[in-house]
Amino acid sequence: MNPQVPTATEKPSAATTARLTLDxxxxxxxxxxxxxxxxxxxxxxxxxxxxxxxxxPGYGNTGACLSAITFIDGDKGILQxxxxxxxxxxEQASFLEVAYLLIYGKLPNANEWKAFSDLITRHTLLHEDxxxxxxxxxxxxxxxxxxxxxxxxxxTYYPDSANGTTDLNIARLVAKLPTIAAFSxxxxxxxxxxxxxxxxxxxxxxxxxxxxxxSEPFKISPVVERALNMLLILHADHEQNCSTSxxxxxxxxxxxxxATIAAGIAALWGPLHGGANQEVIEMLEKIRADGGDYKKxxxxxxxxxxxxxxMGFGHRVYKNFDPRAKILKAAADDVLKAxxxxxxxxxxxxNLEEIALRDEYFVSRKLYPNVDFYSGIIYRALGIPTDMFxxxxxxxxxxxxxxxxxxxxxxxxxxxxRPRQIYTGALKRPxxxxxAR
Ligand code: ACO
Numbered sequence: 001m002n003p004q005v006p007t008a009t010e011k012p013s014a015a016t017t018a019r020l021t022l023d024x025x026x027x028x029x030x031x032x033x034x035x036x037x038x039x040x041x042x043x044x045x046x047x048x049x050x051x052x053x054x055x056x057p058g059y060g061n062t063g064a065c066l067s068a069i070t071f072i073d074g075d076k077g078i079l080q081x082x083x084x085x086x087x088x089x090x091e092q093a094s095f096l097e098v099a100y101l102l103i104y105g106k107l108p109n110a111n112e113w114k115a116f117s118d119l120i121t122r123h124t125l126l127h128e129d130x131x132x133x134x135x136x137x138x139x140x141x142x143x144x145x146x147x148x149x150x151x152x153x154x155x156t157y158y159p160d161s162a163n164g165t166t167d168l169n170i171a172r173l174v175a176k177l178p179t180i181a182a183f184s185x186x187x188x189x190x191x192x193x194x195x196x197x198x199x200x201x202x203x204x205x206x207x208x209x210x211x212x213x214x215s216e217p218f219k220i221s222p223v224v225e226r227a228l229n230m231l232l233i234l235h236a237d238h239e240q241n242c243s244t245s246x247x248x249x250x251x252x253x254x255x256x257x258x259a260t261i262a263a264g265i266a267a268l269w270g271p272l273h274g275g276a277n278q279e280v281i282e283m284l285e286k287i288r289a290d291g292g293d294y295k296k297x298x299x300x301x302x303x304x305x306x307x308x309x310x311m312g313f314g315h316r317v318y319k320n321f322d323p324r325a326k327i328l329k330a331a332a333d334d335v336l337k338a339x340x341x342x343x344x345x346x347x348x349x350x351n352l353e354e355i356a357l358r359d360e361y362f363v364s365r366k367l368y369p370n371v372d373f374y375s376g377i378i379y380r381a382l383g384i385p386t387d388m389f390x391x392x393x394x395x396x397x398x399x400x401x402x403x404x405x406x407x408x409x410x411x412x413x414x415x416x417x418r419p420r421q422i423y424t425g426a427l428k429r430p431x432x433x434x435x436a437r
Pocket of ligand 1: 312313
């Protein structure tokens with residue numbers, strides 16, 4: 001298993017140049033063109049030649065790397081993994097196939113698939129000693145804290161100092177993350193851990209570890225298994241988002257894979273990123289408890305004196321629609337119907353969406369539902385508790401983080417990530433001893 005991975009560095013070409021004038025002097029900067037025609041002004045030599053740096057807090061206009069993994073056109077609502085449209089993958093592929101595609105650059109053939117899925121199946125167990133770690137956490141510990149800590153702890157069992165362990169450690173991580181996630185849930189509800197089963201699919205095994213109890217083995221519904229598979233695929237990669245950039249940032253110092261992914265999990269936890277799916281349901285619950293007056297909450301979101309935001313709305317990249325949200329909206333209807341679940345949250349969510357999409361505030365700012373808006377409603381219907389939602393996101397995003405980390409590590413021209421700044425603090429001044437202050 002180590003197929004020819006498309007490299008990130010070979011495709012772009014410097015087709016033309018951009019001219020910058022500074023202090024009356026002209027500088028020609030190369031323009032790099034990606035395979036889908038996206039353009040970037042290459043400023044790598046800017047500081048050496050002009051003495052100036054660029055300023056872009058929040059990195060809204062900064063291309064931090066060349067990457068051959070995921071293509072997004074935010075205006076057209078396009079998302080592709082390694083060239084394959086997200087809707088085709090969500091409809092037809094298995095999550096593990098997509099993981100292979102992202103990490104190794106191609107869809108696996110029959111032999112590659114067998115080798116990869118066997119490897120993942122064989123590494124799902126946690127070292128027995130790691131089970132003891134769970135005992136130390138308080139009963140209501142947030143599962144994202146446990147997930148990050150346990151993933152970092154994997155590095156103590158599987159050091160990656162030796163050459164040639166990368167593929168094995170990647171498989172270990174993909175195999176063990178569902179086990180860690182399910183154990184953290186079992187810990188939170190005070191139930192015994194359920195060990196992984198090799199006869200089940202990746203999603204089926206996770207559901208079994210989550211919902212089986214000794215007195216009653218869990219009957220895995222194909223509807224639930226399929227819905228989970230689709231949700232994980234939709235979250236599997238999203239190019240240089242906050243957590244992925246964190247993974248690249250931490251990985252650029254050559255920290256080990258487990259520590260690097262633990263950092264990505266921490267970044268994902270924030271409410272402006274992966275934590276938004278939990279916030280969406282909490283917001284919908286609040287609206288419901290408050291009598292269901294969603295218009296009041298839309299008004300609050302527009303009010304500049306209020307800090308309230310419509311969670312699950314808006315996206316840094318998508319300014320037209322989020323293709324994942326479109327798929328999830330339709331899936332929410334199908335899954336709830338198939339499971340016979342009548343969730344009033346779905347109604348509130350649809351009403352909120354409808355009113356917001358007609359409102360000038362949201363229209364002019366190009367704010368649309370993002371992936372988190374409907375995913376929580378499906379997770380609820382699958383029986384997954386609210387504080388596990390971001391953990392579910394992490395399970396899905398894992399192959400993307402690994403693929404981006406691997407792409408960076410395999411690129412011989414990669415450097416440690418180290419942005420510059422513009423200093424705005426005090427000028428040099430003498431120290432004043434405490435007695436004189
Ligand atoms: N509700 C109300 N107003 C909003 C919202 C919202 N959800 N999102 C953005 N706005 C407003 C901002 O107040 C701003 O208004 P202004 O121009 O009058 O100042 C304008 O829209 C632009 O918003 P920014 O915050 O500048 O957009 P940015 O690209 O920096 O942020 C973000 C994107 C973080 C996703 C933002 O839209 C947000 O906070 N949304 C809610 C949280 C959320 O759903 N996060 C999940 C993102 S998807 C993901 O990570 C998987």
